[in-house]
Amino acid sequence: MRRLLILDYALSSLWRRRYKNFSIIAVFTLTVAVLGSILLLTHSLKMEASEILAGAPDLVVQRMSAGRHDLIPVRYIEEIEKIPGVGAVKSRCWGYYYDALTGSNFTLLGLDETATHEIHLLEGSMPKAEGQCAVGPGVARIRNVKVGDELILIDSTNTGVVFEVVGTFTEESSILTNDLVVFPKDDLVWFFGLPEGRATDITVEVFNESEVSTVAGKIKRMYPDTRPITRREIVQTYDAVFNWRSGMMLTVFLSALIAFSILAWDKATGISAEERREVGILKAIGWDTSDVLELKFWEGTVISLTSFLLGLIFAFVHVFFFGAPLLTPVLKGWSVIFPDFHFTPYIDLYQIAVIGFLTVVPYVASTVIPSWKTAVTDPEEVMRS
Amino acid sequence: MKEPAEALIWTEDVTKVYNPRLPDEVRAVDRVSVTIDRGDVAVLKGPSGSGKTSLLSLIGCMSRPTSGRIFVDGRDVAKLSESLLTAIRRETFGFIFQQYNLVPDASVLENVLLPLYPVGLRPSEMKQRANRILEGLGIENRRRLKVRKLSGGEQQRVAIARALVNEPDIIVADEPTAHLDRQRSADLLRVLEDLNMQGKTIIIATHDAQVYDHVFVTRTIEMGDGRVEAERLS
Amino acid sequence: MILHPGILALIVGSSIVLMMVIYGSFVGTRVWLSWDFNSSSEEQLVLERKTFLVSSIVRYALAFEVFSILLFISTIDDIHQLFVGAMCATGSLNANPIGWVVLFVKMGILLLAPVWVVLDIFDQKAGDYPLIRAKYVLLQFLTVVVALDLFLVIKYFAGLHPEIITSCCGALFSESGPGVAGEIAALPSAGMMWLFYVTVVFFLATLMFCLLHRAAAARYVLAVLAVMLFFVSIASVISTFSMYIYQLPTHHCPFDMFQGNYSYVAYPIFLGLFSAVFFGFLPGIFQPLKKVTSLEKHIFEAEKKWLVTSGIATILFVTVVSWPVVFSGVELMGY
Numbered sequence: 033m034r035r036l037l038i039l040d041y042a043l044s045s046l047w048r049r050r051y052k053n054f055s056i057i058a059v060f061t062l063t064v065a066v067l068g069s070i071l072l073l074t075h076s077l078k079m080e081a082s083e084i085l086a087g088a089p090d091l092v093v094q095r096m097s098a099g100r101h102d103l104i105p106v107r108y109i110e111e112i113e114k115i116p117g118v119g120a121v122k123s124r125c126w127g128y129y130y131d132a133l134t135g136s137n138f139t140l141l142g143l144d145e146t147a148t149h150e151i152h153l154l155e156g157s158m159p160k161a162e163g164q165c166a167v168g169p170g171v172a173r174i175r176n177v178k179v180g181d182e183l184i185l186i187d188s189t190n191t192g193v194v195f196e197v198v199g200t201f202t203e204e205s206s207i208l209t210n211d212l213v214v215f216p217k218d219d220l221v222w223f224f225g226l227p228e229g230r231a232t233d234i235t236v237e238v239f240n241e242s243e244v245s246t247v248a249g250k251i252k253r254m255y256p257d258t259r260p261i262t263r264r265e266i267v268q269t270y271d272a273v274f275n276w277r278s279g280m281m282l283t284v285f286l287s288a289l290i291a292f293s294i295l296a297w298d299k300a301t302g303i304s305a306e307e308r309r310e311v312g313i314l315k316a317i318g319w320d321t322s323d324v325l326e327l328k329f330w331e332g333t334v335i336s337l338t339s340f341l342l343g344l345i346f347a348f349v350h351v352f353f354f355g356a357p358l359l360t361p362v363l364k365g366w367s368v369i370f371p372d373f374h375f376t377p378y379i380d381l382y383q384i385a386v387i388g389f390l391t392v393v394p395y396v397a398s399t400v401i402p403s404w405k406t407a408v409t410d411p412e413e414v415m416r417s
Numbered sequence: 418m419k420e421p422a423e424a425l426i427w428t429e430d431v432t433k434v435y436n437p438r439l440p441d442e443v444r445a446v447d448r449v450s451v452t453i454d455r456g457d458v459a460v461l462k463g464p465s466g467s468g469k470t471s472l473l474s475l476i477g478c479m480s481r482p483t484s485g486r487i488f489v490d491g492r493d494v495a496k497l498s499e500s501l502l503t504a505i506r507r508e509t510f511g512f513i514f515q516q517y518n519l520v521p522d523a524s525v526l527e528n529v530l531l532p533l534y535p536v537g538l539r540p541s542e543m544k545q546r547a548n549r550i551l552e553g554l555g556i557e558n559r560r561r562l563k564v565r566k567l568s569g570g571e572q573q574r575v576a577i578a579r580a581l582v583n584e585p586d587i588i589v590a591d592e593p594t595a596h597l598d599r600q601r602s603a604d605l606l607r608v609l610e611d612l613n614m615q616g617k618t619i620i621i622a623t624h625d626a627q628v629y630d631h632v633f634v635t636r637t638i639e640m641g642d643g644r645v646e647a648e649r650l651s
Numbered sequence: 652m653i654l655h656p657g658i659l660a661l662i663v664g665s666s667i668v669l670m671m672v673i674y675g676s677f678v679g680t681r682v683w684l685s686w687d688f689n690s691s692s693e694e695q696l697v698l699e700r701k702t703f704l705v706s707s708i709v710r711y712a713l714a715f716e717v718f719s720i721l722l723f724i725s726t727i728d729d730i731h732q733l734f735v736g737a738m739c740a741t742g743s744l745n746a747n748p749i750g751w752v753v754l755f756v757k758m759g760i761l762l763l764a765p766v767w768v769v770l771d772i773f774d775q776k777a778g779d780y781p782l783i784r785a786k787y788v789l790l791q792f793l794t795v796v797v798a799l800d801l802f803l804v805i806k807y808f809a810g811l812h813p814e815i816i817t818s819c820c821g822a823l824f825s826e827s828g829p830g831v832a833g834e835i836a837a838l839p840s841a842g843m844m845w846l847f848y849v850t851v852v853f854f855l856a857t858l859m860f861c862l863l864h865r866a867a868a869a870r871y872v873l874a875v876l877a878v879m880l881f882f883v884s885i886a887s888v889i890s891t892f893s894m895y896i897y898q899l900p901t902h903h904c905p906f907d908m909f910q911g912n913y914s915y916v917a918y919p920i921f922l923g924l925f926s927a928v929f930f931g932f933l934p935g936i937f938q939p940l941k942k943v944t945s946l947e948k949h950i951f952e953a954e955k956k957w958l959v960t961s962g963i964a965t966i967l968f969v970t971v972v973s974w975p976v977v978f979s980g981v982e983l984m985g986y
Contacts, residue, residue: 034537131924279654318507323535389660408700412480501778
């Protein structure tokens with residue numbers, strides 16, 4: 033009961049000084065919102081990536097030459113197929129294309145006739161015949177093309193080539209397909225001028241997941257000039273990259289956190305004469321130091337919780353309803369074409385705990401000494417004023 | 418002199434030094450021994466700076482003496498920790514300060530309830546108590562108003578109500594008439610007289626003749642320079 | 652070193668906590684060096700007021716420190732996929748064995764920190780500060796432990812290299828695994844269960860006895876039983892109850908149950924166990940302090956609450972772990 037009463041008084045005391053408290057809540061909220069946006073966004077990107085990678089091949093084999101990625105001979109497939117436990121082995125042709133017109137990069141992918149890509153099409157169909165292509169939503173936007181239009185790309189001999197757009201990918205798949213242009217495989221080989229019998233890389237299906245690394249080892253021994261990459265490694269790389277990026281941003285953000293702590297300290301230290309007198313009165317009429325400390329504890333809790341919840345809500349809305357427009361440029365890096373993000377909203381207690389630990393702890397640490405200073409106001413002071 | 422246990426308040430050679438061993442050292446209370454019995458209306462009389470307020474705060478368990486002994490209701494309070502002093506202050510004393518010392522932006526009711534917050538009574542009981550007291554002082558219809566909006570006399574009543582809400586045995590008042598005109602002072606004295614009739618011990622520090630010449634005073638302690646100059650029963 | 656938000660939060664948070672505790676310990680030491688309760692001087696009053704500062708700082712710091720254990724477990728759980736072969740938090744710990752030390756240090760803090768807070772509460776209640784020296788000496792020790800914790804946390808995370816191939820919990824907590832963890836998991840479940848329930852019954856019986864009688868010896872026995880309960884319970888959760896919780900005869904990992912898939916069942920289990928052990932342990936620790944006059948009354952008052960809390964926590968804990976054994980319908984006694 034005592035606790036509730038002191039909480040009650042804390043609330044009315046906060047309300048009486050609402051204009052002063054408003055500023056600290058605003059800054060606190062902003063701090064939580066920025067931090068929360070970073071964490072929610074990177075975590076969403078991570079989840080999105082891992083969802084996509086779930087459909088990725090178990091093993092990708094690249095060829096290395098002079099320490100660089102090189103085209104791989106298609107004949108390697110036959111030998112790899114003979115390894116026990118290995119399922120389908122396919123070659124892939126793909127590459128990057130710099131579009132001078134718009135100053136952006138596209139990813140060009142050659143489609144195998146047998147390939148069963150599970151990519152949702154919003155409109156049209158996958159390219160089947162020569163001279164057809166399907167484009168991702170980013171490409172469609174930046175080149176202003178839709179189904180039925182023509183897409184002109186410049187090939188390696190500096191000749192313009194006309195493709196007919198027969199399909200555009202949906203926004204849902206945009207993290208994967210945004211900058212993608214898909215052609216029949218032969219078109220791509222011809223467009224890039226790839227040598228006969230070579231592919232960009234080879235994908236390998238392995239039936240038993242625990243044998244992936246064994247198979248990778250065998251391939252490496254068979255063809256020492258190759259580099260097998262397991263899906264797990266890709267997942268880990270993505271994870272590490274996203275962790276690293278959000279960690280980096282958080283680190284940069286730490287200076288803001290310090291500024292926030294200083295503000296909290298300042299607000300807590302600079303109590304008005306009126307507030308000081310009020311605590312003096314409380315002490316004189318029978319409040320103990322520990323009661324005033326409890327009052328300060330509740331005030332801090334109310335401020336932290338309010339700001340924390342508000343900040344989380346802002347972060348949530350910012351990331352999930354608006355696609356984090358304020359953060360994506362920093363997080364996504366190199367590509368000029370950004371997918372429009374529409375992440376699936378989620379609530380993760382762990383993320384909330386991390387944000388809490390990063391914001392509430394500094395806030396409390398910077399207010400504890402000022403609170404104590406207020407709490408030990410001499411009760412006799414009011415007698416002598 | 419009585420035994421410490423018999424008197425309600427009993428002090429022996431109480432000394433309070435502010436800023437000891439500093440250039441601005443002040444010996445506010447100097448070897449004071451006084452006794453106040455249950456049911457007394459005691460007046461600490463003397464010019465300002467004579468140590469009345471300091472003695473009052475020592476007796477009221479607001480501060481600890483530099484040396485000497487103080488017994489309140491048979492209990493030695495000179496060497497208690499601040500928290501225990503606070504507990505005794507909360508249970509035994511009601512304070513009326515010179516400048517009311519109310520929280521101006523809080524409501525009348527909230528101000529009156531302030532001393533009860535750390536006690537932990539049921540809210541309904543707390544409100545009942547406060548309402549009864551406010552009614553007795555004729556300001557129950559002001560309950561919801563902010564103290565800031567009240568007149569001086571009404572504020573004084575709120576201060577009295579606050580001093581009574583913890584049902585103390587002893588009411589301590591420091592220059593209670595300092596900011597009141599003759600009529601309001603007389604009203605206040607009537608309230609204090611009533612409380613004394615109800616069995617409360619009253620200790621007033623004052624240099625107002627209207628107070629110390631009042632008939633209800635049973636004990637006058639005259640102070641000067643931190644010492645007791647005369648002590649008289651009437 | 653992995654730059655991960657959770658790791659960052661742990662290191663930043665723990666650094667702040669350490670700074671708070673060091674400051675508190677510094678102020679505390681200065682307080683007790685010049686402490687003289689019989690003096691009525693202004694200095695003594697200032698010192699008494701400073702004790703509130705120390706209490707306030709250390710209580711917040713310790714609360715954060717306790718919270719950081721949960722954050723630590725969740726973090727190592729979150730990063731396990733960075734390690735080849737790691738399938739849960741155990742894998743992350745194996746990736747750099749210092750992690751295990753971190754876990755034990757944190758568990759030590761979890762038990763030690765509340766003891767400090769209880770000492771502090773009594774010291775404030777007594778009115779004549781009988782525990783001031785004990786309190787601040789313990790605080791210095793705590794400061795060292797908190798510093799050690801931060802050092803180990805940094806060392807642990809700095810030493811994590813994501814490419815390491817770790818044994819996952821399946822290998823560590825499976826019967827054939829090497830080392831202590833494997834041996835715990837390999838304990839015969841029927842025997843373990845017997846030992847567990849017998850310990851619980853003894854513990855509860857002693858607890859009842861303490862509630863009814865004032866014998867000092869019973870308090871010490873209870874404290875010893877509480878420690879036994881702690882180790883027996885952890886061993887039996889790993890070796891036996893985990894199988895019922897996961898409904899797999901081979902899965903013993905104590906961290907998976909912190910996850911949502913198992914409806915966070917680890918929280919009531921370990922919270923119950925820790926409260927049962929902690930409050931069962933307290934009467935024994937505070938028994939000698941009953942000699943202090945100003946404390947005696949308060950300790951007797953509090954002791955009753957501790958015993959009741961410990962009893963309730965024990966029942967909660969035992970109910971939660973026994974629930975799947977009784978109701979899951981899984982028959983695993985043979986394993």
